[in-house]
Amino acid sequence: MGLCLDYNYPNNVCNIIQFIMIYIIDDFLSKKTFEIVKNNKEDFKEVKTPEKSFWVKEPSPEFIAHFEDRLGAIEGNEVMNIIAFFREAKEGQDNEWRIHNDTIIEQQQPDRALVFCIKSPSDELNGTALWEHKKYGDTFAESDNPKEFNRLLREDANDRDKWNLKSVIGFKPNRLISYPCEYFHSKYPNEFKGSRVVFVMFYKII
Numbered sequence: 001m002g003l004c005l006d007y008n009y010p011n012n013v014c015n016i017i018q019f020i021m022i023y024i025i026d027d028f029l030s031k032k033t034f035e036i037v038k039n040n041k042e043d044f045k046e047v048k049t050p051e052k053s054f055w056v057k058e059p060s061p062e063f064i065a066h067f068e069d070r071l072g073a074i075e076g077n078e079v080m081n082i083i084a085f086f087r088e089a090k091e092g093q094d095n096e097w098r099i100h101n102d103t104i105i106e107q108q109q110p111d112r113a114l115v116f117c118i119k120s121p122s123d124e125l126n127g128t129a130l131w132e133h134k135k136y137g138d139t140f141a142e143s144d145n146p147k148e149f150n151r152l153l154r155e156d157a158n159d160r161d162k163w164n165l166k167s168v169i170g171f172k173p174n175r176l177i178s179y180p181c182e183y184f185h186s187k188y189p190n191e192f193k194g195s196r197v198v199f200v201m202f203y204k205i206i
Contacts, residue, residue, distance in 0.1 A: 018167040021180045022130075024169065028070070028116065030203075037063075037199075038118055038173070044088045051153050055093055056085040059199065067201060071114075071178070077205045082110050084201035095191035098157045099131050101140050102202055104183040109143040110202040114178040120171045121194025127171035129177075129188035132164040139182040169194075 010170070029037065044055040064081050071079040083106050089095065102113045113129050132138050142148060156162045168188045169177050179185065181202065 008199055022169075022183075023074075023178050025176040025178075026072075026172060027174050029174055034174045038197075040086075044086070051157075052096060052098060053094070055088045057080065059084055059086060064201070067114075067116075068203070071203065075205050080204045080206050082108050082202045082204060083104055085198070086197060086199050089187060089192055090121075091191060091193045091198045096158050097160065097186050097190045098153075099129075099133075099163055099184055099186045100153055100157050101184050103140055103143050104146055104149050105181070105202045108204075110181045111205045112178055113181050113202045114176055114200065116199040116201075117171050117173055117175045117177075118199060119195060119197040121192050121196060122136050122171075125168060125170065125188070126192070126196070128169045128177055129186050130166045131168070131184040131186065133184055134162055134164065136184075138166065138184060139180070140184065143181040 042057050044057050047054045047056055064084050067084070068079045068081055087094070102110060117127075119127055130138070133140070133152075140149065140152065163184070187196070187198075
């Protein structure tokens with residue numbers, strides 16, 4: 001069962017579809033602001049972690065503050081960013097499934113995570129996939145169990161036999177997708193020939 005809402009903002013009407021704990025907002029930024037973001041030419045930089053590499057670039061403090069303000073109005077409470085960045089995937093770069101959840105980020109537990117869609121090279125189905133782990137189900141909420149959290153990343157994240165695909169939220173430029181941090185998810189598909197660019201943010205509701 002879903003709930004459809006309309007939120008009116010100056011010069012912009014955002015259609016919000018809320019399904020359980022996941023919501024989708026189209027036309028999140030004004031057309032002018034979105035074009036500036038989409039056409040940013042700054043290079044992505046590789047960041048290496050023990051599990052994999054990411055290609056990212058940092059947003060400005062003003063950009064983060066804008067998202068915090070807008071999300072705060074939607075959530076009905078103040079929102080605090082934990083970490084946020086632009087991320088790029090393309091052929092030969094960030095091409096694993098890496099099915100995971102975001103229960104532990106920067107040694108903290110965010111309440112929610114978001115994906116803001118900027119650019120996709122594909123006209124075929126692509127976006128954010130939601131998965132069911134065959135042991136844990138749709139979520140992993142044990143923030144006090146970092147050992148198992150890390151094991152899931154190391155051993156299960158790219159083993160498709162451990163997962164059932166539940167749904168794919170389609171990619172659409174200027175679309176925001178917000179979901180609880182404990183939901184298992186990934187990009188979909190795992191690899192793109194051209195450049196796929198998103199903005200991701202992990203945040204607390206305070």
